[in-house]
Amino acid sequence: MASGFCENCIQLLREFAAHLRKVCKEFEEKIRDVFRELGLCTCCWSTPERSFLRRTYQELNSLHLLRDAETKLLDQGSLQALSRLATSENTDLQRTAAMYYLHLSHHLKSPLPDAFMEPVMALLLSADLDVQKTISLSLVNLLVKNYVCKELVIEMGMLVPILELFQSGDATAQCHSCACVTMLACSELNREAVLVDGIIPLLALARSYDPQVQQNATWALLHLTQSDCSTRILCQAGAIPVLVLLLQSSDSVLQFYSCTALCNIAAVPEHHPQLLGIGGHFLLKSLLTLVSSSVRKNSTQACRCLQTLSKNVLIQEQLMELDCVLPLKALLKTSSPESAVTLLCALSAHPPNNDVLVSEGLLDEIGQLLHRHRSSSVIITQSCKIITDLQSSCMSQQAVMESPCLSGLLQALVSPALSDPLKSNLSVTVTSEQVSRLVTLAGQTQNPQLSYNSAAIICKLDMTGEVVQLLRPHYVTMLDYLLAFLQKKDVKFQQLGIVTILNLKKDAEFSSLLAGSELEVQLRTVHVQTEETRRLLQMIQPLSPSSVHP
DSSP, rough: OOOOOOOOOOHHHHHHHHHHHHHHHHHHHHHHHHHHHHHHOGGSSSSSSHHHHHHHHHHHHHHHHTTTTTHHHHHHHHHHHHHHHOOOOOOHHHHHHHHHHHHHHHHHHSSOOGGGGGHHHHTTOSOHHHHHHHHHHHHHHHHHHOOOOHHHHHHTTHHHHHHHHGGGHHHHHHHHHHHHHHHHHSHHHHHHHHHHHHHHHHHHHTSSHHHHHHHHHHHHHHHHHHSSHHHHHHHHHTHHHHHHHHTTTTTTTHHHHHHHHHHHHSSGGGGGGHHSSSTHHHHHHHHHHHHTTTSSHHHHHHHHHHHHTTTTTHHHHHHHHTTTTTHHHHHTTOOHHHHHHEEEEEEEETTGGHHHHHTHHHHHHHHHHHHOOOTTTHHHHEEEEEHHHTTTTTTHHHHHHSSSSHHHHHHHHHHTOHHHHHHHHHHHHHHHHHHHHHHHHHTTTTSSHHHHHHHHHHHHHHOHHHHHHHHGHHHHHHHHHHHHHHHHOOOOHHHHHHHHHHTTTHHHHHHHTTTSSSSHHHHHHHHHHHHHHHHHHSOOOEEEEEEEEE
């Protein structure tokens, strides 16, 4: 299988090949029966033309008997027989040659010799559509396996009859020709040749009423968007409106192909005017609808496309007008929220968006996200960026402190699965203004949860040289709120106070302030109370299992 295909495409090709092997085997048996009957009739041998039939039958019969030996399948005798069959005016003989190539495409274990490509060209030029369908399918199989040279196919002029199959009106022939074009377009050297004559027919087939034809044509267009040059020609030929319309398809495969192609196009800013030129924000609306798709890879790809587009400030403004936050918040609740949080990170980096994002309750969603994904570096990093961006909003500093964001970040700091470098980054990115704000909020004991969250962040800061310098101006204030924590009856406040003191004592200046202070006295009191509690608990005999479970 050629590299570069997604798992879905690989699976589709495998299923397709299995079906074809079954059809090929059945057809091969029919051909053998026909020639066996012809061989038994003496009328076949009385004229020069019938003598040709007899000789061909004998050759093919010997080839059939030797089909398991690859060297015999590809010897000079086989090539001569196939050449005669392919150039014959007898349609039945052409079909037999085409079926033989189909057999080869399934059973070969090595590349097809270049000499065997001449009969392929003759069969592609056949006047019989069945011959063309069979040989084009054989060519697809060989191209997928890299058993024929893509450049040789173009040099021999095979692209012209392959493209002519687009106009055949037969869905099967169109599928085979689209698949051939797709495989040929994988080669950078071939793309220009494919583009010259192939784009307009491909765009026409992408609007077909046959889903399989549409899939193959869109697949081919997707491959053509992998080059800047071919992408530019595609856009000039009118590919963007076709691809945008396909986003509305009920076929999830078509949605994925078209969305991926548009994502490739959006990566080049010069195409943005065309992408946005479709009236009524049609592209952005379609992508936002796809964000809510139940097919995970489609919703993810739609987010990626929007993220690429959001580098344009004008597009960001349009997205906010279209209430993009609602579907993105819904995607944050799924098991794969990475693409949504990345897009929201891009939106939060634009200050005019921040008040709207805060008012839409994004901070609560980010907080819950951090609680659900405690060890994902991508989510934690992007969430930190969003929180930092949003707290610059005039209405969001208090909202940040009161949201689940803080406790979520705390869990990230203590998560054993999180890398040490990321933990360190979370600590060293704290600014003096943020530390001052945290200390102030930690002292607001009339709001217990806000006070606790703020103090807990301070507690988790690594006492590096930079952090110590930020904390020292606030030691006196911190002694006050730590004393209040130790005086509370709530054990979690007492424990947080003790852990914070232990962390701060790493700085000798804090230790000197603590010595002889009211806080130290209270610390001893808590110690005595704790020891008394421990002594009383030791006096209680543990309950026996029988008394618990009679």
